[in-house]
Amino acid sequence: MSAVAVAAATTAGPRVKRGWKIWVGGALLGILALFMLVGPLISGYDPNATDLEARFAGPSAQHWLGTDDLGRDLFTRMAVGGRMTMLIALGAVALASAIAIPLGLLTGYLGGWVDLAVMRVVDLFFAIPTLLVAIGIVGLFGPSFSTTLLALGLAFWPFYARLVRSAVVGVRDLAYTDAARVIGAGPWRIIRKEIVPALLPLLIVQTTVLLGFAVLDEAGLGFLGLGVQPPDPSWGALLAQSRGFVLSHPWIGVIAGVPILLVVLGINIMADVLRDRLDPQGAST
Amino acid sequence: MTEPLLSIERVSHEFGARRALLPGRRTHLAVDDVSLSVAAGESLALVGESGSGKTTLGRVVAKLLTPTGGTVRVDGRDVGGLSGRELLAYRRTVQMIFQNTQHAFNPRRKIRDILADPYEIHGLPAPGGRDAALGELLERVGLHASMLDRYPHQFSGGQRQRIGIARALSLGPRLIVADEPVSALDVSVQAQVLNLFARLRRELGLSLLFISHDLRAVYFLCERIAVLYQGRLVEVAPRERLLEHPLHPYSRRLIAAVPGLGERDSAEVSAADAPAAAPDAGESTAAAVAGAEPVTGVGCHYASRCPLHLQLGRPERCLTERPALRAAAGGSAVACHFAGDEPPAPVRSVVSEEVG
Numbered sequence: 334m335s336a337v338a339v340a341a342a343t344t345a346g347p348r349v350k351r352g353w354k355i356w357v358g359g360a361l362l363g364i365l366a367l368f369m370l371v372g373p374l375i376s377g378y379d380p381n382a383t384d385l386e387a388r389f390a391g392p393s394a395q396h397w398l399g400t401d402d403l404g405r406d407l408f409t410r411m412a413v414g415g416r417m418t419m420l421i422a423l424g425a426v427a428l429a430s431a432i433a434i435p436l437g438l439l440t441g442y443l444g445g446w447v448d449l450a451v452m453r454v455v456d457l458f459f460a461i462p463t464l465l466v467a468i469g470i471v472g473l474f475g476p477s478f479s480t481t482l483l484a485l486g487l488a489f490w491p492f493y494a495r496l497v498r499s500a501v502v503g504v505r506d507l508a509y510t511d512a513a514r515v516i517g518a519g520p521w522r523i524i525r526k527e528i529v530p531a532l533l534p535l536l537i538v539q540t541t542v543l544l545g546f547a548v549l550d551e552a553g554l555g556f557l558g559l560g561v562q563p564p565d566p567s568w569g570a571l572l573a574q575s576r577g578f579v580l581s582h583p584w585i586g587v588i589a590g591v592p593i594l595l596v597v598l599g600i601n602i603m604a605d606v607l608r609d610r611l612d613p614q615g616a617s618t
Numbered sequence: 619m620t621e622p623l624l625s626i627e628r629v630s631h632e633f634g635a636r637r638a639l640l641p642g643r644r645t646h647l648a649v650d651d652v653s654l655s656v657a658a659g660e661s662l663a664l665v666g667e668s669g670s671g672k673t674t675l676g677r678v679v680a681k682l683l684t685p686t687g688g689t690v691r692v693d694g695r696d697v698g699g700l701s702g703r704e705l706l707a708y709r710r711t712v713q714m715i716f717q718n719t720q721h722a723f724n725p726r727r728k729i730r731d732i733l734a735d736p737y738e739i740h741g742l743p744a745p746g747g748r749d750a751a752l753g754e755l756l757e758r759v760g761l762h763a764s765m766l767d768r769y770p771h772q773f774s775g776g777q778r779q780r781i782g783i784a785r786a787l788s789l790g791p792r793l794i795v796a797d798e799p800v801s802a803l804d805v806s807v808q809a810q811v812l813n814l815f816a817r818l819r820r821e822l823g824l825s826l827l828f829i830s831h832d833l834r835a836v837y838f839l840c841e842r843i844a845v846l847y848q849g850r851l852v853e854v855a856p857r858e859r860l861l862e863h864p865l866h867p868y869s870r871r872l873i874a875a876v877p878g879l880g881e882r883d884s885a886e887v888s889a890a891d892a893p894a895a896a897p898d899a900g901e902s903t904a905a906a907v908a909g910a911e912p913v914t915g916v917g918c919h920y921a922s923r924c925p926l927h928l929q930l931g932r933p934e935r936c937l938t939e940r941p942a943l944r945a946a947a948g949g950s951a952v953a954c955h956f957a958g959d960e961p962p963a964p965v966r967s968v969v970s971e972e973v974g
């Protein structure tokens with residue numbers, strides 16, 4: 334990208350149009366974060382405490398979002414489950430990034446047979462849907478919090494590595510990396526000083542996008558009963574649980590599903606905002 | 619004779635050679651068995667149409683590319699296997715300046731950081747402090763120390779090229795490979811940058827491998843001129859000799875294309891292939907056609923377009939034997955079986971002399 338265009342876009346960019354996005358996205362994520370962090374404290378319930386007297390209670394002053402089949406407070410369970418889901422999503426994205434970013438940088442920069450070998454492995458992963466890869470890994474280790482994290486992380490890295498690699502290839506052959514080589518910079522210095530700064534916007538935006546996918550896929554795994562196991566709550570686990578009463582008590586499904594929707598929406602809006610701010614050319618999509 | 623600073627010995631570079639085993643890969647011989655040398659303090663020009671392999675050869679010398687054949691020597695030493703400290707030492711000896719000033723600098727870094735790179739990498743001494751050294755460097759190329767905190771896009775093309783020169787100079791090189799350093803600049807700015815090169819050569823005794831399309835710039839700056847055609851060296855000669863007395867039919871054609879430089883031969887050349895005004899366009903389409911089938915090592919690769927070949931009645935030798943570079947009068951060397959030292963008006967006599 335040309336520096337002039339970047340400068341022009343950051344000064345004369347459509348700030349007004351972008352304004353609502355950052356507020357809507359920020360508000361969504363802020364409220365949800367608050368809900369997860371302080372929700373259980375203000376509700377005063379233990380997420381796993383059963384109350385057979387109050388089974389399937391609808392939303393009320395006692396139970397703001399009602400209760401489930403064992404009389405557990407859904408507001409509390411959703412908040413605690415949200416923490417779990419976000420931890421899994423963040424962990425999975427961190428794991429995927431830890432594998433994909435170095436690998437993408439290396440293969441993209443070095444090219445040759447290293448590139449060829451790694452990209453064949455990536456292609457292999459590509460032939461299988463992400464969720465299926467994750468299911469396979471869960472099948473291997475048995476469902477749990479850490480397996481879900483591992484499964485999603487391992488399912489995500491190939492896509493991310495490929496993305497980083499192609500971005501590196503785009504920068505690698507620019508004249509300024511040649512200039513750096515002529516001056517005597519080694520590969521490590523070139524990656525650090527010339528390539529990574531050019532990739533940073535892409536990395537930030539993509540990590541955010543991936544976070545949204547991780548939340549969705551945690552819910553997907555949970556829904557299939559392959560995520561966090563009862564009685565521990567996670568959004569995926571709660572979604573799975575709600576499936577049992579979808580006809581008799583459909584609001585439970587709604588309560589389990591809506592926050593997932595909102596978080597993913599919030600994350601995607603924020604990814605959009607970041608893309609506009611950091612990468613005005615839109616070159617990284 | 620003293621040892622040349624740079625000697626290029628039978629260097630070839632074939633793109634795609636390393637992947638040739640993979641299906642669907644095409645190889646392209648961009649530089650084909652070229653030998654040249656540059657003496658200390660000398661300036662050698664590399665000219666030739668687009669795609670003739672000038673940049674490739676320059677990048678080989680700057681060790682941005684490893685040639686697929688031949689050796690490059692500096693001070694008589696093969697530079698092929700250098701690594702680590704020795705490679706750094708080589709970087710301090712040979713530097714390169716790039717054509718495209720827009721892409722030669724990382725747009726996200728300030729000039730200060732860009733120019734500090736050589737100091738950091740090579741641990742160069744900066745007795746009066748890094749800042750003073752960088753400021754001085756800028757002033758040496760006609761810029762001002764106060765510009766250090768600007769970004770590359772805040773400079774004009776000519777200023778950026780000066781920064782490129784400053785970056786190369788910071789390492790105190792003895793040879794600079796300059797790949798069309800002025801061709802992307804406005805004409806008025808071109809002269810200034812060329813003058814800067816001339817001054818630096820004078821003051822620092824630099825050697826120059828100057829790659830250019832522009833024969834006027836070449837004439838201004840270089841003592842010797844080498845002409846490349848499709849990766850092969852067709853002629854190398856002292857500046858005046860080449861411009862006033864080109865021997866190779868391709869050199870003649872190249873020079874005739876520049877109004878005001880080659881009047882002497884233009885009549886003769888344009889008789890062979892009028893209009894001679896835009897040889898590049900004609901050549902490149904022809905080259906594209908030729909590119910469809912790999913250039914074989916057999917014969918002279920210019921024969922199919924060579925006016926002399928035509929004049930001589932298409933001698934068989936041009937098609938079967940690759941012409942070797944041979945010495946000719948006036949310090950020239952030419953890779954043509956028939957091109958003689960006399961002006962080719964009485965071409966037949968030249969031929970009988972050569973063949974007989």
Ligand SMILES: Nc1ncnc2c1ncn2[C@@H]1O[C@H](COP(=O)(O)OP(=O)(O)OP(=O)(O)O)[C@@H](O)[C@H]1O
Nearest residue numbers: 633634646648666667668669670671672673674675
């Ligand atoms: N990376 C590459 N991969 C494959 N072929 C290449 C590569 N770089 C150059 N070539 C080919 O090698 C030949 C010589 O290219 P080169 O850039 O050296 O020419 P040049 O004389 O510098 O041309 P110009 O005057 O246009 O800069 C061309 O045919 C070009 O297409």
Ligand SMILES: [Mg+2]
Nearest residue numbers: 672673674797
């Ligand atoms: Mg070139």
